[in-house]
Each structure stands twice: as C-alpha cells, then as structure tokens.
Amino acid sequence: MKIVVFGKGAVGGGLGLLMAGKGHDVSYADARRGIEGAEVKDADMVLLAIPFQGVGTLAASVKGDSPLTGKILMDATNPVKGDWSPETDFGISDEEVKSAGEAVQRFFPDSRVVKVFNTVFADNFKTERLTVGGSKISTFVAGNDPEARGSVVELAKELGFEPVETGELFTARYLEAMAHLNIQLAVKMGRGTDTGFLYFDRNN
Ligand SMILES: NC(=O)c1ccc[n+]([C@@H]2O[C@H](COP(=O)([O-])OP(=O)(O)OC[C@H]3O[C@@H](n4cnc5c(N)ncnc54)[C@H](OP(=O)(O)O)[C@@H]3O)[C@@H](O)[C@H]2O)c1
Numbered sequence: 001m002k003i004v005v006f007g008k009g010a011v012g013g014g015l016g017l018l019m020a021g022k023g024h025d026v027s028y029a030d031a032r033r034g035i036e037g038a039e040v041k042d043a044d045m046v047l048l049a050i051p052f053q054g055v056g057t058l059a060a061s062v063k064g065d066s067p068l069t070g071k072i073l074m075d076a077t078n079p080v081k082g083d084w085s086p087e088t089d090f091g092i093s094d095e096e097v098k099s100a101g102e103a104v105q106r107f108f109p110d111s112r113v114v115k116v117f118n119t120v121f122a123d124n125f126k127t128e129r130l131t132v133g134g135s136k137i138s139t140f141v142a143g144n145d146p147e148a149r150g151s152v153v154e155l156a157k158e159l160g161f162e163p164v165e166t167g168e169l170f171t172a173r174y175l176e177a178m179a180h181l182n183i184q185l186a187v188k189m190g191r192g193t194d195t196g197f198l199y200f201d202r203n204n
Pocket of ligand 1: 006010012050054055078079119120122
C-alpha cells in the first residue's frame, strides 16, 4: 500500500519503519506545509502523527475538494498539553465533540477516520518490542466506517500488534483516556515508557 505519514517524529518515524519493513511504500509529509505540499492523492492510507494542536491548521489548508476524500485517515494523535496534561479544547465549537478523534473527523469530514496506535508508547514501535511474555501489544481501533476499521485492523496485525476493535469513533474518548493513563503512569508515577496495554479475552 502507499501510505503517507504526516509527522516524522517518534510515532511517525517508528510506525513508518514498521510499515516499510512490511513492504509498504511509505512517504512523509510536513504538515506545516499544508495539504497542498503533501502528495496524498495516490495514498491508500494516511497517518496523522503530529501534535493534535496542529491538525486544525492542516485541515484549514484544504481549499476546495479535499485530496483526502474517501481515504482512510489513521489518527494516532493524543490531545495533550505541553505539560502532558489532557487537552480539553478540541478546536471545534460543538459540545458533541469530546475527543481528538471525533475532532479529526470533523476537520476532515470526507475522510474515513480511524483512531489507532495512540495507546502505544513510541518506544515500542519496533518489531522486537511488540511482544511481551509471548503476547502481542494491544492497539485499539475505533472508527465509524467498518470497512476502514477492518483495513486498519489488518495493517496493525501485519505490523505485529494485537488489534482490538472498539467500535465507532466516539470510543476514541476511551482510547484517549487510556493514553492519558499511560502518560500518568509513565511520567508522574515514574514507570517510564517501556510499558503499555495487553488486552485479554479468555473466550476468544
Ligand atoms: N510519543 C509517543 O509515545 C506517542 C504515542 C502515541 C501517540 N502519540 C501522539 O502522536 C503524535 C506525534 O507524537 P510524537 O511523539 O511522534 O511527537 P514528535 O516526536 O515530537 O514528532 C512530532 C512531529 O510532528 C511535527 N510537528 C510538530 N509540531 C507541529 C505542528 N504544529 N504542525 C505540524 N507538524 C508539527 C514535528 O515536526 P518537526 O520535527 O519539524 O518539529 C514532527 O515531525 C502526537 O499527537 C502524540 O500525542 C505519541
């Protein structure tokens, strides 16, 4: 697949290497240059791996028809402030929007937004670190379009994660809360980032 990644930091860089390692055609785009500066037209999937606060600006650079129309837009962002506390301003004046994931869907209404990878610390985006005691690290997958969600589940599986579908995009609220807990444990409680979530389901 052709996958365009906005952001070449810890998350974009790590996931990009994992995806390229599986033979995907990965390229990077600088979100600060706006949507026109990014070659997204031919992309099968696009990954958002920039600070959430930059997403509204990127969306505002779309003039006319969005080149992301119909595309799967993976949202790995977490709404956090500089001091790691939760960002509660989602940049949308609609009280129905209660997560970054839902805000991203509003910013890019013609895209198929799927929240994913946000609950995994970037340190773990390496093949050898995706398993713990024989179990794969969980990544949770939320989105309104079941087909898009399914495609992201397949990608996450291929990369070596244990994907767990959580349903529609409103569940991004829960996934972002998990990320805040992750940060609380890692930063405030001193556990560091070699930590994360393993979901178990004895019946499946
Ligand atoms: N780090 C983690 O463990 C982790 C895990 C899951 C999710 N997340 C989320 O994933 C996203 C990326 O995190 P990260 O750790 O990869 O951050 P990072 O290492 O700081 O990289 C951020 C990337 O976004 C670019 N960027 C910074 N500010 C921007 C802006 N205002 N507009 C557009 N682009 C901007 C940076 O470009 P320059 O280098 O040129 O500044 C860089 O390429 C964040 O939303 C974060 O909350 C992080």
